[in-house]
Every structure is written in structure tokens, then in C-alpha cells.
Amino acid sequence: MDIYEAIKKRYSCRDYSSKPIEQEKLDRILEAARLAPSAKNLQDWRFVIVTDEKKRQELAIAANEQLFITTAPAIIVGCSNSEHTMRCGQKIAPIDLAIAMEHIALAATAEGLATCWIGSFFPGKIHTLLDIPEKIEIIELMAIGYPADKEVRRPRENIKTIVCYEKWQF
Template sequence: MDVFKAIAERRSIRNYKNKEIEDEKLDKILESARIAPSAGNRQEWKFLMVKNQETRDKLVEAAHGQKFVGQAPVTIVACSTESERVMPCGQYAYTVDLSIAVSFMILEATELDLGTCWLGAYDEEKVKEILGIPDEIRVPAMFTLGYPDENPPARPRKDLNDIICYERYE
């Protein structure tokens, strides 16, 4: 197990091969979400796996025309079943919990030689309408999943000294 290797090699993939993902790989990715930690171990989430081409094509529109959403063989939609709970630190629990679970899924996908792209640009209400998600459920994250048909270079990252402080914020 080399988690750092998966972290370092992960890229946002926007071109996918026309190749179905094996059920065993999908199961491992979903299991990564199931066993992810959550505040108070409440596990207030559901994940929708979207494979149907017609539905994925509709999600392209909800994702502001990002065509790779329809090209990837799978889109996973992360849903919060409890969106009002605030942690003592003042943050909504669902944003933290689902970020952890989706990150685990993306790292497992990378380990399995699959590519992903975490979507930040989409109309949540359109996604909910397309997928029949109830009004009270939030959709804080979606990502595409498939075999990469590109190998983008690593993007520049800030130096560690620029992002780390010790003992006090500087």
C-alpha cells in the first residue's frame, strides 16, 4: 500500500476511453466511501452511481456543458442525507464528511488505474431534478470516473514553506 503514490499521481482527467469499468473495481471504490470516517460516525450520505448514457448526457447540461461528464462511463454523485447539522467548530458536517469520502473514492480509483475529475461547476437543482433527489438532500460533490485517455502533467504546487505554519498563523 502506497497512499502517497496515489496522492502524487492523481490528476483531473477530462478525456476517457470508451471502456466499461469492471464491477470489482466499482465495488472497491464504493467500499472506500462506505468505510470512510464521518463526524460522530453518523454516515449521513448516499452515493448515486450513474452509468446510463442518456442520464449522463443530461448531467452534461447540469454541469454547464462540460462534455467529459457524458464521455466518462460513470459519474458518482455524493448526497448528504442531513444538511443542517453543524459541528462545534461551526462547519456543516456534510461538507467535511463527504469531502473525506469522495477523496477516499478518488484515491482508490487512482490506485486501480482509473481517472477521475471532481466537479465543482454544476447546477445542484438541475442535478437533483435529473436524478430524482429530494429537495431536502444536498449534493455537495460529483465526480466522473473511467479509464483515462490522457496523461496530463502535474500542475504546479506551492512550496511547502508557503502553506505551512508552525505553532501560530503567520
């Protein structure tokens, strides 16, 4: 599958099959995260893969009780150790982590899997559940697995609404 196909095919899946993810597939998907760009090439991201059923249930509760998450055979907990801020004033951690997580989402799509970004969660509960040190920031979670729902295309703005050339023309 080429990159444009994967971009078009990816959607947020909120119901997963119980079929486990083959380790070779997961390895290839995580390799896509490893190869992602990062500011100053710091690569200060860390990914905790949670497959244990009880822990997945706890994660779903910590994720604002989004119980569909428990149907996913794996949940990727995206963390960062970086306190750096770029000269532009933006924090590196969420940007780098988001790039790596989207590499994961697109690679997963290319492997016939589906994903869902999870930003609605209470980090404190997850720190305790997974023994993540306090100084490590939990930036995003991602549910991943074989989809049990139907692929959907959710609406997007028209390109002219979001892009202009040469100067601000919105």
C-alpha cells in the same frame, strides 16, 4: 500502490476511454468511501452512480455544460442528508462528503482509473433528473473511468507557503 504513490499519481482527468469500469473495481472503490471517517460517525452520505448514457449527457449539461464529463463511463453523484453543524460552526455535510469522495479518487487511482471532481453544477436540474428528494443536498459530482488523456502534474504551492509551526507566521 501505496497511499503516497496514489496521492502523487491522482490528477483531474478530462478525457476518458469508453472502456467500462469492472464491477469488482467499482465495488472496491465504493468500499473506500464507505470506510471514510465522518463527524459523529453519522455516515449521512449517499452516492448515486450514473452510467446511463442519456443521463450522463444530461448531467454534463447540468454541470455547466462541461461536456468532457460525458466521456466518463460513470459519474458519482455525492449527496448528503445531514443538516448538522459542528461546534466550530462548520457544516458537516460538505466536509464528510469531501473526505469520502477523495477516498474514491485515491482508490480509483490505485485501481488504474482516473477521476475529476465536479463542483460546478446546477443542483436543481440534477434533483429532477435523478429523482433526488429536495431535502437531500447534492454536494459534489465525480467523473470516473479509464483515462484517455495523459497524466498531468498541476502546480502546487511550496510547502513553506502553506505550513508553519507553533503560531501563525504567514
